[in-house]
Amino acid sequence: MTFEELTLALGVEDHAPLPEGYYPAPKEREGELCSLELIDRLHEKFNLYGEYYEAVRRGFLDLENDPLRKAYLDSVSLYFKDSPMKPLRKLKYPQSVGTPASDMLPFLVHLPSVERTYEIYRERGFTHEEALASLEIFQIYIREEEHYRTRIVGVSRPISGWMCQFTKGEMFYLGRGGLNFQPIRLSDKAPYFLRNKKSGALQPVFGTAFPVHKSGLPLGCVGAEEEGGSFLAEFEETETEYIGYPSDSRKISLEKKAFSKEEWTLAISPGDAVISTHIFWDADFSPETVEKAFTEGVARAKACYPEYDFKALYCCSWLMSPEINDALGEKSKLSMFSARFTRYPMKSAGKAVFGYVFPGCSADSLEALPENTGLQRAFKKILLSGGHIFETPGLMLIADHFE
Numbered sequence: 001m002t003f004e005e006l007t008l009a010l011g012v013e014d015h016a017p018l019p020e021g022y023y024p025a026p027k028e029r030e031g032e033l034c035s036l037e038l039i040d041r042l043h044e045k046f047n048l049y050g051e052y053y054e055a056v057r058r059g060f061l062d063l064e065n066d067p068l069r070k071a072y073l074d075s076v077s078l079y080f081k082d083s084p085m086k087p088l089r090k091l092k093y094p095q096s097v098g099t100p101a102s103d104m105l106p107f108l109v110h111l112p113s114v115e116r117t118y119e120i121y122r123e124r125g126f127t128h129e130e131a132l133a134s135l136e137i138f139q140i141y142i143r144e145e146e147h148y149r150t151r152i153v154g155v156s157r158p159i160s161g162w163m164c165q166f167t168k169g170e171m172f173y174l175g176r177g178g179l180n181f182q183p184i185r186l187s188d189k190a191p192y193f194l195r196n197k198k199s200g201a202l203q204p205v206f207g208t209a210f211p212v213h214k215s216g217l218p219l220g221c222v223g224a225e226e227e228g229g230s231f232l233a234e235f236e237e238t239e240t241e242y243i244g245y246p247s248d249s250r251k252i253s254l255e256k257k258a259f260s261k262e263e264w265t266l267a268i269s270p271g272d273a274v275i276s277t278h279i280f281w282d283a284d285f286s287p288e289t290v291e292k293a294f295t296e297g298v299a300r301a302k303a304c305y306p307e308y309d310f311k312a313l314y315c316c317s318w319l320m321s322p323e324i325n326d327a328l329g330e331k332s333k334l335s336m337f338s339a340r341f342t343r344y345p346m347k348s349a350g351k352a353v354f355g356y357v358f359p360g361c362s363a364d365s366l367e368a369l370p371e372n373t374g375l376q377r378a379f380k381k382i383l384l385s386g387g388h389i390f391e392t393p394g395l396m397l398i399a400d401h402f403e
Contacts, residue, residue, distance in 0.1 A: 148359050185273050191204040323387065342396065369383070
């Protein structure tokens with residue numbers, strides 16, 4: 001059986017081929033494969049699974065009843081161990097069929113890499129305690145799956161892809177506030193940010209051939225898909241002015257505006273390095289906790305990823321949606337969190353909210369959405385009225401807030 005035949009037998013269409021030497025798993029690398037001995041060793045060294053230790057063992061033992069998934073695990077986990085991060089995000093794991101083995105498979109592929117993960121964090125300058133805090137995400141994501149997303153005891157395929165960034169040491173968690181951090185560069189579709197010389201206020205200005213719907217939403221947002229009346233925003237710099245399409249947190253202006261260089265300076269451009277902060281489901285949004293997490297996260301990112309010249313702290317989430325401010329009021333913890341950032345619109349399907357606020361539900365049956373919490377009731381009202389809760393990005397300048 002070839003690797004392509006294996007993946008087809010597991011119901012995976014068009015799986016990326018593995019390079020030579022991974023399938024079948026070479027006998028000389030058997031000691032590197034996922035095993036009970038490895039699972040136990042990682043538990044003893046790092047307490048990697050927390051309360052899910054027995055569930056992880058059970059998922060692995062269940063592979064005895066599923067030799068195809070075991071063969072897949074052996075080959076892919078070795079490739080996972082050797083490969084840089086980017087190709088790993090494209091792996092298509094077999095769909096869960098409700099067994100412990102299939103629920104846990106996308107988690108198990110990470111385990112042969114974890115001891116190297118710890119070393120990567122230490123080599124970058126993180127302390128032993130900080131490296132252990134980042135490894136805590138392995139149990140955090142199982143907990144999120146069980147309680148908030150798929151309700152499985154394991155890890156879903158998309159979350160396994162997201163975890164690659166931790167496994168390769170390209171994202172870190174300090175164990176504070178439920179906020180983790182990732183060095184990135186802003187997309188070439190991000191706006192330019194102008195800073196007012198007098199007030200310090202930031203103004204997003206779109207350009208770089210960014211497609212704008214006639215409503216002012218980014219073209220392709222749910223409800224803003226038709227191209228009629230859309231246009232490409234352009235950004236221009238002259239000797240005296242910056243010229244482009246400014247935005248607020250919701251929409252982009254349909255008219256070009258000039259900003260005098262006597263009053264404004266260019267602070268952030270597409271491609272600049274930023275520290276992206278991501279939010280676990282049980283994050284503590286109290287202002288003092290957020291401030292401490294941000295301050296420590298920025299400091300450790302600058303110290304441990306010196307190859308980046310970070311300009312800003314960045315966040316993109318449905319939790320940043322201006323609709324939250326409308327629904328909960330400006331004094332709510334979530335509203336105060338998002339108000340720290342200068343926000344701008346991005347292309348969004350508006351679906352991310354469902355996995356957290358409405359677990360197990362979809363946009364296909366809005367009337368059936370639960371109303372058990374204040375957030376559910378507020379968001380259901382928005383959705384039923386034809387509104388959307390878009391994922392919204394924003395940033396704050398490091399120089400203004402953390403230096």
